[in-house]
Structure formats: C-alpha cells, structure tokens
Amino acid sequence: QVQLVESGGGSVEAGGSLRLSCAASGLSSQDYYYVCVGWFRQAPGKEREGVAQIRAPFNYTYYVDSVKGRFTISQDNAKKTVYLQMNSLKPGDTAMYYCAAARSSEFCGIPFRPQNFVNWGQGTQVTVSS
16 A cells, blocks of 8 residues: 655745655555656645646656746655655745645646545645745
C-alpha cells in the first residue's frame, strides 16, 4: 500500500518561502520514479484545487496559473520524495496542502482534478500573513 506523508508547512509573512515535502513509502525507488505526483491545496470554504504535478520520466511538470513563476515542483527518486518550493508567498496561498498520486499514467496531466488522484496524505498547513 503506497503511503504519502506531507511535511514542511508553517506560518510565514507575505513574500516569504517554504518548502513542502511529500515522502512516499510502500513502493521501490524504481516504481516511484514512474509515479505522477500532484500537490493540491484547500482553503476553508473552498474546493480542493490542483497546484502542481510532476512525472519524472517525461520531465513533465505542470503548474496552475496562480503559482507559475513562484512555485517549483521537483522529485528526488533516491529519497522517494517530491518537493514543492514556494517563493513569494501571498496571503491567498494560505491553505492545507496535500500530495497524492495519479490513479494511473492516463490521469497525469490535464484536466488536473483531485478525483484523478489517490493515496492522499494527511496534509500540511501553510499560513501566509500580510
């Protein structure tokens, strides 16, 4: 059973940075290499939205427009971890952040929908103050 665990959240002022981690267990590094991992976020009263996704074998990354140029997703296969580097944070980035794995390769890409992903972590809170 694949498990994903998020960490790295916290409280920062606007303009600050955080790096989130999504660590996987329950699969080998070789299998992990082929997994499409997505980062999502959900603010109170709002729907969960996709933020960024990565699929290492194809050097594929995708970012939602609101984070382009500020967030960077990357993958360390040896550590079976996907990172989300978040710079120039804004109060609008405040949310619970989750990572998840695409159901299969055909669900990696667009549309970037939470229902296409499984093995959700418990989330890590990011709070950005103005």
